[in-house]
Structures are given as structure tokens and as C-alpha cells.
Amino acid sequence: MSQLQNFTKGFIKENPVYILLLGLCPALGVTTSAFNGLGMGLATTFVLLGSNTVVSIIKDLIPSKVRIPSFIVIIASFVTIVQLTMEAFLPELFDALGLFIPLIVVNCLVLGRAEAFGSKKDTLSSVIDALGMGLGFALALTMLGGLREILGSYSLFGYKFIPGDGMLVFVLAPGAFIGMAYLIVLFNYLKKKTT
């Protein structure tokens, strides 16, 4: 597989949220607006990039029996970095994402990539894989957040284009589940078309 394919597979063909169904909790929980979705996506991308790089560098030093706990400690360190940085520089986003920032540590996507890719391949491929998967995750969250913001409050990234209140149900919990259901259908269709 070429490095370009390695990078682009995360967007449609193996989109972490809509095709692989990983990391559904943050995808449903924080996407009340496109901006929150993008913020969460980029935070996860950073953690994924950091942990995948470190895991691929030190993979020969970790005994295979304790590899999962070691991966978790590496991931948790990067999550703490994100948590403290975001609290200092983006307090509003930090409050909006709330509990889901420390919970990046139990996101199956991050641990899954460390186990399935970082611990097996060389560092360059791992970095590219992490970037592609992370950006695919960010794209997925921004799309769901955008959809819910457009339908729920008639605005996108805070810019209001139709006056009025919008359909509140899309900002609340049911809208997340139903919006995601239709985006999964769309991505399955796109996957079929492109391959």
C-alpha cells in the first residue's frame, strides 16, 4: 500500500466513525455544533498522532505481555497534555466538551490504532496512518456537528443563515442518533461508489 493510500483511507474507505463504528461516544456526545465537533476531532488527532508515534518508536522495548497497559499509559499521558493545554488556552471549548476530553483515553479508536498499526509498522507509516485516521475522525465529527447545527439552530460554525430557532430535537440526544444513522448510510454508499 502506498503512503498516499495509507493517508487517504481514513476519510471514506475506513472512516473510523461511519465505517468502522469506533469512537461512537464522543461522536454522539459532543457534536451539538460543528465547532465542538472539529475541536474534539483535532484533540483526538493530536492524541492519536502522539501515541502512535511513540508506540512505533518503542515497540521493540515493550514485552508483548504488558503491551496493552503500556499503550494505555502512553495514551493517558497525551490526553493529560491535551486536557491541561485546552483548559489554559481554550477554556470555552474545554467546558463544552467537558467529560469527553479525559475520556479520549478509553476511545477504542486510539487504542485500536496503537495495537493494530503502531506496534507493527515503521514510524513513518504510523505517523501517516495516525494523521489520516485522526483527520477522518475530525471530518466525521465536523459533519455530524454541522448537520445537527444546521437543522437544530439554522446556523453553521455560529453563522446564522436562516432566522428562527430551528428544530431543537436535533441539538438534543435523539438528533445525534438519527443524524448518525443517515450519515452511516451516506458513507456506505460513498464507499461502494469509490471502490
Next chain:
Amino acid sequence: MEYIAIVIGAIFVNNIVLAQFLGICPYMGVSSKVSTSVGMSGAVMFVMTLATVVTYLIYNYILVPFGVTYLQTISYILVISSLVQMVEIILKKVSPALFQALGIFLPLITTNCAIMGVALLTVQNEFNLLQGVVFAISHAIGFALAIILFAGIREHLDLMDVPKGMRGAPAALVVAGILALAFMGFAGLV
């Protein structure tokens, strides 16, 4: 009265799956049969209560006195994953029957964000130990209620004539959305 408010709030108003979006992975993953979802609920209740007690003690007697609360995320995940391992080993020795029933679900629980979410929420709400335990058990009951209802619907959904593109995950998510809509009716109860 205060405890009743915690119980009602955790089971119905802020249902962990349908209102707070925690534990979606097992919710989607092991809900195809009612029997497996009952097993998963049992394992979640067991580990969630234990994890909340242990993390409460660690937070208040180790992290706070030494002023290292920023280590919360790292210490919690380590404690929870080792706790799950320990429970697995002890159950295997002490109660093989229970291990048979819960066995396959236990490793899955480490990456269940509901466990860590409840542990973090207990600290955030500044509960004492007893309130924390009640809070954890009620959240586990809420999880059980949501997943068993969902599994019951999904068993019937398999027999329905669902449009081809919607089969599997999308149809299940729409069902979850409708369940969440129903649970919204409890909003404002406490």
C-alpha cells in the same frame, strides 16, 4: 430524599446511554440478544460500583493530599484496567459459575467509557462515598434498562423488512434515537 433524587436522576433523567452518550460501544456491540445484554449489564454493575469506590478513595486520600490531581486521568485508567484484570482472576477461582456468565464481557469493560465517566462524575459532583456508591449503582441500572429494552427491540428488528441500505447499524441507531426521544419525557422530573 437526596438519595431518591440521585437514583431517579441517574436512571431516567440523565440516563447514561441515552442522555449522556457514555458506553455506546457495548450498547451497540452486545445488544443483539436479550440474554447477552443481561450478562453485560451484570458485569457493568459489578465493575462500575467497585471502580467508583476505589477511584473515590484514590482521589481523596492520595491525589488531593499530595496535590497531584492532574494525574487523575492516568491513575483512573490504570486502576480500572487492573481492577478488571483482578476481578477476572478472582472470579475464575472463587465463582466459576459467575465467571462463565460474565467472563467474556469483562475484558470489554476496560474500554467502556461509562465506567470511567461515572468515576469522574462522582468527583465532579463532590459526592461522599455513600452517595458515590448509590450514584454508580443507579447509573448501572440505567445502563441495564437502556440496553435490555434496546436488545428486545433489536430481536424483533431482525425479522422486519428494513430497506437494504438501512440494515444493521443505521436501523439500530434510529431505534436508539426514538428510545432517547422517549427518555426525554423524563426531563425535569428532579
